[in-house]
Each structure stands twice: as C-alpha cells, then as structure tokens.
Amino acid sequence: xxxFSGGGVGGGVGGPASAPPRPFRPSRYVPVSAATTxxxxxxxxxxxxxxxxxxxxxxxxxxxxxxxIFLFTLANFCMATFMDPGVFPRAEEDEDKEDDFxxxxxxxxxxxxxxxxxxxxxxxxxxxxxxxxxxxxxxxCVEDFDHHCPWVNNCIGRxxxxxxxxxxxxxxxxxxxVFGFGLVYVLHHxxxxxxxxxxxxxxxxCVAGLFFVPVAGLTGFHIxxxxxxxxxxxxxxxxxxxxxxxxxxxxxxxxxxxxxxxxAPRYMGRWRSPQAVEVQPPFLRPPLTEAQLExxxxxxxxxxDRHSTRSKSSLDQMESQSADAEPPPPPxxxxxxxxxxxxxxxxxxxxxxxxxxxxxxxxxxxxxxxxRNHTALSHPNKMIRGESLDSPSPSILxxxxxxxxxxxxxxxxxxxxVGGGVGxxxxxxxxxxxxGGPGGTAVGMSGGMSGHSLTGxxxxxxxxxxxxxxxxxxxxxxxxxxTAHNPLATLQSEGTTDTSYxxxxxxxxxxxxxxxxxxxxxxESPEFESAAHELSPQKPRALFPSTTLTGQxxxxxxxxxxQGYTSPFLSAQIAQQREGQLLxxxxxxxxxxxxxxxxxxxxxxxxSGPPEIQHLLHHNHDPSSRAFRNPSSSSSxxxxxxxxxxxxPPPRGLSLGKSQSYIGEAGPQYKPRPTGGGTVLxxxxxxxxxQAPQSTSRPALANHTTSKPGGGVKKVTGVGGTTYEISV
Amino acid sequence: MQGLxxxxxxxxxxxxxxxxxELRHSASLANKVFIQRDYSEGTTCRFQTKFPxxxxxxxxxxxxxxxxxxxxxxxxxxEKIGGQSYLEGCLACATAYxxxxxxxxxxxxVLKKIAKYIQEQNEKIYAPRGxxxxxxxxxxxxxxxxxxxxxxxxxxxxxxxxxxSGSTAR
Numbered sequence: 099x100x101x102f103s104g105g106g107v108g109g110g111v112g113g114p115a116s117a118p119p120r121p122f123r124p125s126r127y128v129p130v131s132a133a134t135t136x137x138x139x140x141x142x143x144x145x146x147x148x149x150x151x152x153x154x155x156x157x158x159x160x161x162x163x164x165x166x167i168f169l170f171t172l173a174n175f176c177m178a179t180f181m182d183p184g185v186f187p188r189a190e191e192d193e194d195k196e197d198d199f200x201x202x203x204x205x206x207x208x209x210x211x212x213x214x215x216x217x218x219x220x221x222x223x224x225x226x227x228x229x230x231x232x233x234x235x236x237x238x239c240v241e242d243f244d245h246h247c248p249w250v251n252n253c254i255g256r257x258x259x260x261x262x263x264x265x266x267x268x269x270x271x272x273x274x275x276v277f278g279f280g281l282v283y284v285l286h287h288x289x290x291x292x293x294x295x296x297x298x299x300x301x302x303x304c305v306a307g308l309f310f311v312p313v314a315g316l317t318g319f320h321i322x323x324x325x326x327x328x329x330x331x332x333x334x335x336x337x338x339x340x341x342x343x344x345x346x347x348x349x350x351x352x353x354x355x356x357x358x359x360x361x362a363p364r365y366m367g368r369w370r371s372p373q374a375v376e377v378q379p380p381f382l383r384p385p386l387t388e389a390q391l392e393x394x395x396x397x398x399x400x401x402x403d404r405h406s407t408r409s410k411s412s413l414d415q416m417e418s419q420s421a422d423a424e425p426p427p428p429p430x431x432x433x434x435x436x437x438x439x440x441x442x443x444x445x446x447x448x449x450x451x452x453x454x455x456x457x458x459x460x461x462x463x464x465x466x467x468x469x470r471n472h473t474a475l476s477h478p479n480k481m482i483r484g485e486s487l488d489s490p491s492p493s494i495l496x497x498x499x500x501x502x503x504x505x506x507x508x509x510x511x512x513x514x515x516v517g518g519g520v521g522x523x524x525x526x527x528x529x530x531x532x533x534g535g536p537g538g539t540a541v542g543m544s545g546g547m548s549g550h551s552l553t554g555x556x557x558x559x560x561x562x563x564x565x566x567x568x569x570x571x572x573x574x575x576x577x578x579x580x581t582a583h584n585p586l587a588t589l590q591s592e593g594t595t596d597t598s599y600x601x602x603x604x605x606x607x608x609x610x611x612x613x614x615x616x617x618x619x620x621x622e623s624p625e626f627e628s629a630a631h632e633l634s635p636q637k638p639r640a641l642f643p644s645t646t647l648t649g650q651x652x653x654x655x656x657x658x659x660x661q662g663y664t665s666p667f668l669s670a671q672i673a674q675q676r677e678g679q680l681l682x683x684x685x686x687x688x689x690x691x692x693x694x695x696x697x698x699x700x701x702x703x704x705x706s707g708p709p710e711i712q713h714l715l716h717h718n719h720d721p722s723s724r725a726f727r728n729p730s731s732s733s734s735x736x737x738x739x740x741x742x743x744x745x746x747p748p749p750r751g752l753s754l755g756k757s758q759s760y761i762g763e764a765g766p767q768y769k770p771r772p773t774g775g776g777t778v779l780x781x782x783x784x785x786x787x788x789q790a791p792q793s794t795s796r797p798a799l800a801n802h803t804t805s806k807p808g809g810g811v812k813k814v815t816g817v818g819g820t821t822y823e824i825s826v
Numbered sequence: 827m828q829g830l831x832x833x834x835x836x837x838x839x840x841x842x843x844x845x846x847x848e849l850r851h852s853a854s855l856a857n858k859v860f861i862q863r864d865y866s867e868g869t870t871c872r873f874q875t876k877f878p879x880x881x882x883x884x885x886x887x888x889x890x891x892x893x894x895x896x897x898x899x900x901x902x903x904x905e906k907i908g909g910q911s912y913l914e915g916c917l918a919c920a921t922a923y924x925x926x927x928x929x930x931x932x933x934x935x936v937l938k939k940i941a942k943y944i945q946e947q948n949e950k951i952y953a954p955r956g957x958x959x960x961x962x963x964x965x966x967x968x969x970x971x972x973x974x975x976x977x978x979x980x981x982x983x984x985x986x987x988x989x990x991s992g993s994t995a996r
Binding site for chain 2: 169170173177187189190192207210214224227241242261264354358361362363365370371374376377379380381383386
C-alpha cells in the first residue's frame with residue numbers, strides 16, 4: 099500500500115484536530131487517480147463513440163439508462179472517497195490518566211453471550227469499541243472498520259460502507275452495460291472494424307472486460323459479507339471461523355442495516371456548543387441512607403482515598419517512574435491491581451472493588467525472589483534497551499506482548515505479563531516493547547529465573563524480569579510493574595506487566611507507526627496486513643532468549659497468516675470447557691501459569707505444525723528451560739492446544755498460530771496462545787471461569803509478534819484486485 | 827471551568843466588588859466519571875445504567891438512571907431502521923446524495939434533541955449538585971463524561987484583605 103511509503107514532502111494535511119499532520123505521500127493517490135481516470139475516461143469515450151449509434155439504431159433510452167447508472171456509480175464513488183468513515187476523535191488526557199501503567203491491554207465485554215475483546219489503542223488512547231480498528235494508513239481508529247480501500251484512498255467504515263457497497267454494485271452493472279452495448283456495436287460493425295469508432299469501442303470493451311473480473315469478484319464477496327453481517331476485516335482475519343458472530347441479526351436485518359439505516363453522525367469536526375451551564379456551589383447533596391452511613395463508618399475512608407491516590411499519586415508515581423531508571427517504590431495497593439474490570443468507569447477510576455492483596459495472589463504467579471529481578475536488571479537492561487532499538491526485538495516484544503490484559507483475566511494474565519504487558523499495548527514495537535521483550539529473554543536465560551518467571555503467567559515470567567531489568571527503560575510500565583505496584587515482590591512483576599501494557603503501548607510514537615500497529619493487530623491494518631504479518635513473526639523471535647531455552651528459534655508460524663486476530667469471539671461454553679481443562683492440570687498456584695505457559699509454549703516452537711507436533715517440540719524443550727514446565731500440566735496443555743483450531747490456516751478466533759508465532763518464551767506465549775491455551779491459562783491462573791474466554795481472545799496478540807517495521811514487504815492480491823502490502 | 831468565580835485581582839480599586847466576591851464560593855473540577863457503553867446487545871448505542879460509586883454522595887441514583895435511560899431511548903430512536911430512514915435513503919440515492927446538502931438526517935435531528943436534553947438536565951439537576959454531563963458525541967459516543975466539581979470554599983480572602991487595605995488606604 100502506498101500508504102506505507104515513508105515520508106514524502108512534509109506539507110501534510112492537518113487532518114482532524116487531534117491527529118498530527120501527516121506527510122504528503124503522492125503514492126497514495128495513484129490507485130484512486132487511476133480508478134477515476136479509467137472510470138470517467140472510458141465512459142466518456144463510450145458516450146462519444148458508441149452511444150450516438152445506439153440511440154439511433156435502437157432508442158435513446160439506452161444512453162440515458164447508461165448515463166443514469168454511470169452517474170449513480172460516480173456519486174457513490176465520491177461518497178465513498180470523501181466521506182468520513184467514522185473516525186473516532188482521540189481521547190482526551192483525562193480519560194486514561196490513571197491506568198497507564200496498570201491497565202490491561204485488553205478489556206473484555208460480553209456481546210450476546212459471546213466474549214469480545216476490546217483492545218487498547220495507544221495512538222487514540224482508548225479501548226477500541228467492538229468492530230473498531232485502527233487504520234495505519236489513515237492513523238485513525240475507525241468505527242465498524244471494514245478495510246482501507248486504495249481505489250478510493252479512504253477507509254471504509256460505518257458511515258460510508260453503504261456507499262462503497264452501492265458503488266461496487268453500480269460499477270459492476272455499469273461495466274456490464276458498457277461491455278454489452280459495446281459488443282452489440284462491434285457485432286453490427288464487423289465489416290467496419292477499422293473505423294476509429296469501432297476501434298475505440300473495442301478498446302473500451304477491453305478495459306471493461308479487464309476490470310469486470312476483479313470488480314465482480316469483490317462485489318460478490320461483499321454481498322456475502324453483508325448477508326452474513328461481517329466486515330472485511332473480520333472475514334479476512336477469520337474471527338468468526340470457529341465461533342459465532344455476535345454482530346449478526348439475521349440476513350434480512352443485516353441487509354437492511356447496511357442499506358436502510360439512517361446516516362451515522364460524524365464524530366470529527368463537530369461544532370462544540372459552548373457550555374452555557376454554570377456550576378456554582380453550594381451544591382445539593384443527596385441524603386445518605388442508613389446503609390451508606392454505616393458503610394462510611396466502616397470504610398475507613400479507603401474509598402475516598404482511592405480516588406485521591408489514584409488521581410494524584412498514581413500520576414506522580416508514573417511520572418517519577420518514567421523519569422528515572424530505578425525501580426519505583428511499591429505502589430499503593432489500590433493502584434497496583436489492574437485486573438479488576440473497569441467497565442463502569444473510564445480508565446481513570448481504578449478498580450475500587452478489588453481487594454488488592456488477595457487478588458494479587460490469586461492471579462499472580464509466585465515470583466520467587468526479588469533478588470532475581472535485580473540481578474537480571476543490569477543485564478537485561480542492556481539487552482532490552484539494545485534490543486528494543488533493533489528490529490529483532492519487536493518480535494520478542496510481540497511475543498511477550500501477549501494480548502492479555504483483559505480486564506478480568508488480566509488480573510491473571512495481564513498482571514503477570516510483565517513482559518507480555520510490555521508487548522501488549524502497542525508499545526511501538528521496538529520501542530516500548532523492547533524492554534519487555536529482551537527482558538523476558540534475559541529472564542529466560544537465567545535458569546531458575548526462567549522457571550520462575552515462566553511459571554506465573556506466561557506473560558509475567560518474562561515481563562517481570564524484563565520489566566525489572568529494563569527498569570529505567572522507557573516503559574514506565576516496566577518500572578511500575580517491576581516493583582512499584584506490588585508490595586509483594588514476587589507478584590510485582592506481574593502487576594507491572596499490566597502497566598507495561600498500556601504504558602508501553604502508549605509509548606508508541608503517535609505517528610501511528612505502521613510497524614507496530616501492524617504487528618499488534620495485523621487484522622486492523624487496512625490492507626489485511628494481518629494476514630501477512632502473522633507470517634512475519636519469524637523475525638524477532640530469535641532475540642528472545644527464551645528461545646534458546648526452548649532450544650528453538652521462535653517463529654510465528656508463517657503458516658498461520660491471520661494470526662493477528664485470533665477471534666475474540668469464543669463462545670463462553672468453549673471457554674469454560676477449556677478452563678476446566680486448565681483447572682484440572684493446575685493444582686497449585688503456579689501451575690495454572692505453567693499450564694498456561696505450556697499451552698503457549700508449543701506455539702513458539704512450531705510455527706506451523708499441528709498441535710501434536712507442537713506438543714512434541716514442546717516436550718523436547720522441556721528440560722532445557724522451562725523450569726515451570728509441569729508434567730502434569732503438560733497434559734492439560736496439549737489438550738488445550740488441541741482445542742485450538744489448526745494453526746496454519748488463518749487463525750480462527752483463538753488461533754493457535756498466534757501462539758506459535760510466539761517465541762518460545764513464556765512471555766510470548768501469552769500472546770500466541772492458542773485459544774485453547776489461552777483459555778486454559780486463564781482458567782488455571784484465575785481459577786475463575788470468566789478468564790477463559792478472555793484468554794482465548796488474547797491470541798490475537800500473536801499478531802503483534804510479527805514485526806514489521808523495516809521488514810520486507812510482500813504484496814498480496816486480495817479480492818477484486820486490491821493489493822495489500824504485508825510486511826514479511 | 828464553568829462556573830468558576832474569577833479570582834479577585836490584586837490591588838483593584840473596586841473594593842466593593844471584592845467584598846462581594848469574597849462571599850462567592852468557587853467550584854473546581856475534582857474528578858471525572860466515565861459511563862461506558864453497554865455492548866451487551868451489539869454495537870447499537872447504549873450506555874450502562876450502573877450507578878458509579880463516585881457519584882454515590884453527589885446525586886440520587888434514580889435521577890442518574892433516568893438520565894441514562896432517556897439517553898438510551900433517544901439513541902435507539904435515532905438508530906431505528908424503519909420507514910423514515912428507508913425513505914431518506916431512497917431520496918438520497920435518487921438525488922445523487924445532493925439532498926444531504928440541504929436536509930438534516932434523522933440521526934442528526936435526534937442528536938440535536940439529545941443535546942437539548944442534556945443541556946436541560948445539566949441546568950436543572952446536575953449543575954446544582956456540582957456535576958456536569960458532557961454530550962457523548964463529543965467523545966465519539968464511547969462514554970458519557972460526568973465532571974465532578976468540588977466546592978473550594980471562599981476564594982475572596984486574599985482579595986478581601988487587599989481590598990480592605992485598599993479601602994483603608996483610601
């Protein structure tokens with residue numbers, strides 16, 4: 099996609115108020131110019147050379163009919179090109195001020211009984227609503243993101259999907275008209291084919307015939323999508339392959355929603371009426387009920403404290419953390435617990451309900467010695483920093499970047515995923531994630547450490563050490579993860595991982611670096627890079643020390659193209675099923691993590707092998723590194739894994755492939771986590787049913803492992819001749 | 827920002843004004859609560875009616891829930907697929923979408939109603955309690971933002987003294 103071409107002349111368009119000006123990229127306009135030229139040019143020639151004869155020979159209704167269809171095509175083309183697809187404005191600062199370091203990368207919501215993951219967008223600073231995706235070409239989150247169409251040089255989203263669809267229908271009709279009537283002309287002028295009129299008609303017919311095949315193919319594809327209530331993004335990433343689509347209301351309703359619903363409003367560039375309401379004290383207060391009075395007495399003001407600490411101290415803490423390389427002091431209890439669902443309030447309000455300590459234990463793997471972290475610090479620090487700068491690190495980051503951090507499971511996974519956390523939020527690949535990635539590897543390297551780190555959640559194992567080591571490294575999350583948050587040193591890393599997620603992600607440069615974006619959410623990339631990205635995982639993995647432990651260089655199996663987006667839509671049933679499996683395998687606190695790890699680990703090894711092979715590979719590496727490998731749990735993991743859909747094919751929801759892409763380490767494992775594995779892990783770790791579905795959704799993270807930046811770019815032709823650039 | 831009483835300037839001559847300002851309390855933004863979307867029924871626009879704990883002591887639960895439920899009803903009405911929206915679509919197609927230049931879509935009409943409703947709620951119910959609702963459309967319809975203001979007490983003490991000195995000087 100031309101969009102990826104770097105820098106051109108700086109006089110970029112200003113774009114929406116919140117987006118930075120983008121450099122002018124002339125290559126972006128080539129396809130749309132070509133499309134316009136062909137459409138208008140060929141039709142004009144047709145009207146000039148063929149239509150006069152048609153109107154004379156048959157009737158003048160024919161040119162009028164062709165003109166009407168052509169105008170309709172043109173109108174829809176213009177609407178699809180110029181209409182705002184449903185861009186979300188960037189969230190303001192106060193929407194996520196406190197959660198930066200503790201927020202999970204994913205939040206899960208239930209839609210019609212199906213768990214759907216909402217990912218944190220580091221560029222736009224909010225959790226993406228369901229079906230929303232971030233377009234790396236346009237550098238915006240788009241509602242109901244379908245794809246980025248190069249032929250109209252615009253994203254297709256909620257607001258303009260209807261026009262795009264009608265454009266395709268009318269263009270197909272127009273091409274058929276032109277070709278058909280041109281054929282009639284040629285057949286009637288067989289003896290006069292050397293006249294310019296006939297020659298032009300034949301040329302127009304050729305152009306029409308050439309474009310007919312891809313356009314008709316794309317039209318048919320979209321007719322199927324509309325009938326099934328899916329977006330191109332979901333179809334290509336295979337989100338619903340193994341599960342149920344929660345967004346469909348039946349064929350008829352889907353069609354009427356596309357064609358007959360009222361034009362959705364735009365969010366950008368709205369005129370904000372100045373608030374005319376004055377807020378002046380004294381304020382009315384509602385009378386407190388008796389229960390409330392009692393609660394206040396017993397509360398010890400903790401509730402109130404939380405607010406204040408959250409808003410102020412956490413901010414200070416974060417700031418100080420980012421400032422220096424030393425591990426921050428343990429955070430206040432209410433700050434460190436990221437896992438609680440934040441459904442009711444925006445990131446700003448912490449999970450006031452969760453008692454920090456017990457839940458920490460519940461979710462965090464035993465992190466044996468803080469000392470380890472410290473020792474690892476020096477070494478990994480360098481590694482991490484260095485790594486983060488290189489391209490290879492992204493792979494590690496990606497792997498460590500487990501999607502995890504969902505709100506509930508996040509406590510289990512996210513918290514621990516220090517390394518993962520690092521990767522999880524789009525930390526900008528090398529940048530933010532770097533620390534997590536290399537750190538994780540460093541952890542892995544140190545034998546005992548690896549066992550330790552790996553045990554907890556797969557995420558955390560790495561991240562904790564990584565985080566610690568990276569310490570001062572950029573991601574404040576690391577820092578906080580490292581020590582600040584938990585009074586419990588062991589669990590600290592996990593906790594910090596959560597932060598690393600969001601903070602790491604937020605460290606991504608705001609220019610919407612494609613590399614990272616594509617890495618994290620390949621499916622999101624407009625041109626279906628996800629498919630390609632998943633393939634790319636190979637790259638960075640090597641960096642990860644864990645691979646050395648496992649003895650296998652990790653790779654994201656290229657075979658599973660659509661890993662990026664393992665479908666988050668896993669029915670609760672399956673999730674619980676998996677969870678059950680996990681629970682069986684994990685008796686101890688750490689075991690769930692192990693099981694989790696286990697499920698995850700195979701993927702790194704076998705990029706494309708079936709679960710069995712992965713399992714074998716997995717076991718081969720057992721002695722090498724995973725101290726946490728637990729024979730008992732291993733049994734559960736294969737089982738979990740087997741639940742995964744085949745890795746190679748585009749990942750279905752919980753793509754195993756994702757986990758595979760993950761380099762052997764525990765950290766990465768979180769990401770790829772095959773859906774089964776994810777479920778297992780979450781189930782095991784959390785001991786709670788809800789985790790399972792969420793963990794499965796995580797696999798999508800695997801996509802992130804694909805590193806993109808600077809990687810080779812492969813062009814893939816999609817339906818309708820659209821080409822997509824996939825970084826390899 | 828709204829409703830803040832401007833700090834008294836130092837050394838002003840109008841001591842009377844300063845004295846009056848002393849009596850006025852100022853409100854400052856203390857916190858923001860975000861009501862998230864309720865996606866349990868798909869991507870149609872609905873907000874959670876769960877009462878956030880931060881508002882526990884600021885407003886009655888029923889008032890809050892009424893507000894959110896009314897907003898949800900408005901949005902459901904805007905997104906309803908029925909005769910009017912279908913005719914609008916046909917008309918737009920027939921005029922090659924030029925009709926959008928002059929006509930307001932159904933959704934926009936409902937959004938205007940919502941804006942008015944929120945304004946009215948703010949004036950009547952929320953502002954007297956030190957709260958302010960922000961129209962969700964400004965946040966991309968992802969959250970309802972409720973700003974919580976705290977009473978900062980009288981802000982006129984310093985100005986009062988200066989004004990007093992000013993007055994005594996005179």
